[in-house]
């Protein structure tokens with residue numbers, strides 16, 4: 001049994017959808033922030049960075065880093081068909097874009113939503129936010145271009161990275177405007193949401 005520590009609509013949504021799509025046995029523990037914005041003390045002992053997603057594996061070991069979870073789970077459940085196997089022709093492309101999403105777009109999102117965490121100087125947050133939005137839009141443009149004919153990053157077959165990309169789209173400040181600018185992103189998003197497991201998890205999250 002896997003235990004996934006989550007916050008609704010946060011970065012936990014993608015590994016939650018993957019667990020569901022793989023048919024894994026799992027439960028979610030939905031965390032709420034305390035009034036000062038932090039998570040409860042017990043969670044800091046599970047993950048010293050106190051971030052969601054945090055995944056407890058069946059052997060009780062702890063896994064952090066959403067991209068690692070996507071790759072790990074997709075590999076463990078090959079029958080779900082959500083990642084090309086090591087050595088398969090699309091494996092490098094899958095890893096490239098899965099990691100790109102986590103290290104480029106996700107990080108821009110964090111700077112956009114929590115700009116004050118990226119400076120010690122008062123008054124700098126607005127600039128950090130503005131630059132993060134600009135960077136995020138460039139990163140979405142690069143990803144939309146990479147989709148090519150699509151609809152998914154590997155072509156006709158949805159993979160774990162598509163679920164992750166769809167999650168990142170939900171954090172865009174204006175999703176309809178994003179899809180109007182990059183119709184391929186909208187097409188990819190609709191394709192991912194057509195998967196019953198993803199739809200179910202999006203609904204549970206209230207996304």
Ligand SMILES: N[C@@H](CCC(=O)N[C@@H](CS)C(=O)NCC(=O)O)C(=O)O
Pocket residue numbers: 010011012037038039050051052053064065066067102106110
């Ligand atoms: N690199 C981590 C980033 C996780 C992360 O930043 N999660 C956010 C929510 S989307 C979080 O829990 N931040 C802690 C906080 O906001 O206090 C991952 O990919 O899993």
